Amino acid sequence: MTQSPGKAGRHAILSVLAFTVRHWRSQKNLVAAIVAGVSIATLSEIVIPIYAGSMIDAVARGPGAGAGAWRALGAMLALAAVAVGCRQAYFLAISRMTTAVMTQVAEDAFARLQRFSTDWHANNFAGSSVRRITRGMWALDLLHDTLLLALLPSIVVLLGSTVVLAAHWPLLGAIVLAGTAFFIAGTALLSLNYVAPAARLSNSWDTRMGGALADAISCNAVVKAFGAEAREDARLAGILAKWRARTTRTWIFGTNSGTAQNVFLLALRALVLGYVLLLWSRGEAGAGDVALVLTSYAIVHGYLRDIGMHIRNLQRSVNDMEELVAFHDQPIEVSDKEGAGDIAVPAGRIAFEHVTFHYGGHAEPLYRDFSVAIEAGERIGLVGRSGSGKTTFVKLIQRLYDLKAGRITVDGQDIAEVTQASLRANIAIVQQEPILFHRSLAENIAYGRPGATMAEIEQAARLANAHDFVVRLPKGYGTLVGERGVKLSGGERQRVALARAFLADAPILILDEATSSLDSESEHLIQEAMERLMTGRTTIVIAHRLSTVRAMDRILVFDKGRIIEEGNHASLIRHTDGLYRGLFERQALELAKGWAA
Template sequence: MAAVLAFTFRNWRGHRAIVAAIVFTVAVATISEVVIPIFAGRMVDAVTAGVDEASDAWWALGAMLLLAALAVGCRQLFFYGITVLTTRVMAFVARDAFARLQRFSTDWHANNFAGSTVRRITRGMWALDMLHDTLLVAILPSILVLLGSTWVLGTVWPALGLVVLVGAIGFVAMTVLLSVNYVAPAARLANSWDTRVGGALADAITCNAVVKAFGAETREDDRLAKVLGKWRSRTTRTWIRGTNAGTAQNAFLLLLRTAVLGFVLLLWMRGQADAGDVALVLTSYAIVHGYLRDIGMHIHNLQRSVNDMEELVTFYDQPMGVRDQVGAPAAEIGAGRIAFEHVTFHYGGHAEPLYRDFSVEIRAGEKIGLVGRSGSGKTTFVKLIQRLYDVNGGRIVIDGQDIAEVSQASLRASIAIVQQEPILFHRSLAENIAYGRPGASLAEIEQAARLANAHDFISALPKGYATMVGERGVKLSGGERQRVALARAFLADAPILILDEATSSLDSESEHLIQEAMERLMADRTTIVIAHRLSTVQAMDRILVFDKGRIVEEGDHASLIRHADGIYRGLFERQALELAKGWAA
């Protein structure tokens, strides 16, 4: 709870004036309610004294109405203030959490469900609304009422004031202990399963094409049912514990009410209290009782909102994947010369480094193919160039600049990448193509699409470049997605280009169109191609053959194929044999 409250108070710092106005208006409204019973007692005294004291009764009524009107006006003001404060903080927290998530490491995103992550943010964001209401609209007035009413009663009968004060403190202490030690642990576990429900739903929905392909709808229904079963049992236990805590609180309040009312009757029997005094006690305690009854619910809501925010707050304890140096300058990349200088790198949790004292140079404008078995270090090579990870030793230099010393955004803006499975946003085709250069004109977007051999199929669509592509581009074929990704790279016009086997798993017509577009795209750029099919790297200036994090062979296709026992030749002959078998079949 302490971490969540500290997080909340930190977010109030930028809104000190609004918070101060809320506290002031809450205090005025609450004090007005506390003072009203005093004038209620005077009214009763005036009424019991007879008609001669009518002016006192009317004066007391006027004071009560004035105080009530003041309370209503102040409530209107603080509800307006808390609305402004809450919406501002909710928007800021959501934006800030999203910004942090965007900068978490690639590994973090690979190990967390997107649906679960979204659920954590949205649940935490809305929990802020309840937390603000609970702290400022509920608990703060309750504390003021308890203190004020205790003071009012204590000024007349100190012993009675002490009974109310001790009873109120005991009730609050019991409520907090029940909430923190009895309800909260169950709620925390229920929330973790709520997060898993979000993850399971998102996982099945985003992979619906695979579900349909295997006729696995019933299987996925059963899988979700198991997760929901766990969620239901954990949530049921949480709610039952909340009910039990509420019953204990009501029993305590019954005992306190009995003590207070019994005490005032005893005072009346002894002649130490008249009708007005009894009215004062009854009115004051009615207010105290109402606030005490509600404070149990408020503390429960406070704990619930804290539980809902805990997973969001833990985002702020997560280390950022890769951090820019303070004041890191923008990268100035033109020619695109890349050099790995004695680089050592290992993934977190791996005992042995993948690269150890690894050095290689790629000349400006050179076209390089990366070849090797799975896990040999090809993909890691391009991830390090993008600085998705920081190296553990040595450095990577582009055009004489250590990439660890320049801003990541400027570095990646100088690198265009076309992935094996291109990812598109559920936005228009124009927006997807322009993602590489925000603010590009429609004419520039269309020109990039023409260079990528995408303009014809886009123009044939009913809405053309305004067509929405669906989540991850699901409305387009694989070849169409690939050409849109190439158009995005054309428009980015970066000096360094990375291609992750952009023609694999495509029909021959799409492969021809994409291969043609790729040749145009590679012109006058430093190009790195991760090759799964060796036919795509035969025209490269140089081929680097990776094995267990080392470059074991390098040269062009013609020179490498002459190495009788070479890895490249072995891979090439195996693929050629598989292709021949395919043709024979």
């Protein structure tokens, strides 16, 4: 059932306010100091009109009443000094509090983002996620200013001034109170039901714009390869056109809302000032009383005029924070169980025990009652057509997904009962397309073992046949590799990834065919390094080219989530009708045609 715009807006405000208050608890002393400082400074402003009225009365009585006028001036200056001092104090406090909370919010959002499932990351643009976090952070700054520096003093002034006026003229106090309440309620309704839905839509297109920019920029090599710069320009122009239309509509709605508020304020001003003039004409108010009302209402009017802007800012900051708050409401699909301990992997035996698993949204499971064991130190090749379950097999070993039934054990320990970090620290992975950070080569190699010495990093690079090319670079191990390693060739990236695996020195090794698209020299160097890396480890190789699994201890042939054949190369090749033999012969024929050409 779709929520109405008003209900959706109220829900968003409550969610964002609850989120904000939770983070305020960590800074409760600073929040208390800010509230106290704002309240004292604002109350000082409320009292000043009383002394302004006393000064006018003293001046009206002539020079003989000069002492009273000077006393009123002294009181007004003292109150102004108190307000200035309090403002300085609470601005310093809110600066510290806001930066502390913004830091905490960004850290929390990033931590959750890192722990979201593989599927979540596959379905969300990195650029959009970054935009949600940064936009939400700065919206939090605006929200703090709006709540603590704008709305809080506004409420104190409006209530205090109403009390002061009501003490002299109850009907005038009632007029100001009723007008204030009506104005605030009307402004809130306009924001929730009129402006907020438009702002929410413009924010969604702002997020899409960030995602489209990041997508095109991160894939710039492909754009250049196909001469598609103009095509990408046109694609972004289409998204920007939508963003512009939605954002313009939001700003127009905000302008219309502001005009409606100003019209009401004009009517309220005419009513209040007309009433005090009526009192004066009847002799029920003197010059000092008129000065008191004029000064008090000028303050009230200023705060009321600003309160419309503050509510618009509140609505804007809530809209900008909605997606950030949603990160904290998003469940982490694969999480450590409470009290989970670290895994110990002395040998590296892996067992799938009656495993049933299917991807979300798929009606049929990929694995159903699936069982297989890999002995410690055994070298296993995974073979099969695309989509047969090879990649899922290694993802489940890493516990990137949770099972529907059954369990996976490593050295007899259920991987669902231990921490994910400790499990993955015992698994080294070299992917077909290794991903490197835009950091130095030394940092990339040491990623699997933080704190490794330079000597250990260099030794790992030598074992991976990477040291020679690294030292030829102008900055050697200090060379930055570019986003995702784009400054390096495919073979160089693979050797850096192998060096990372060597340094991690994990008992379980997963290799996603790392030589399928390399030149013969790079392939030879990487094959040589891979042979060294596999020694003494439980190794699983996802084979795209079957020549790489001929030396495996055992080959598992997958088809639609089942192992339909297993054995070493020699035994499987003898099965004349077997899938493995068919795949091997097809690849051999394609290779022969390639050589003939």
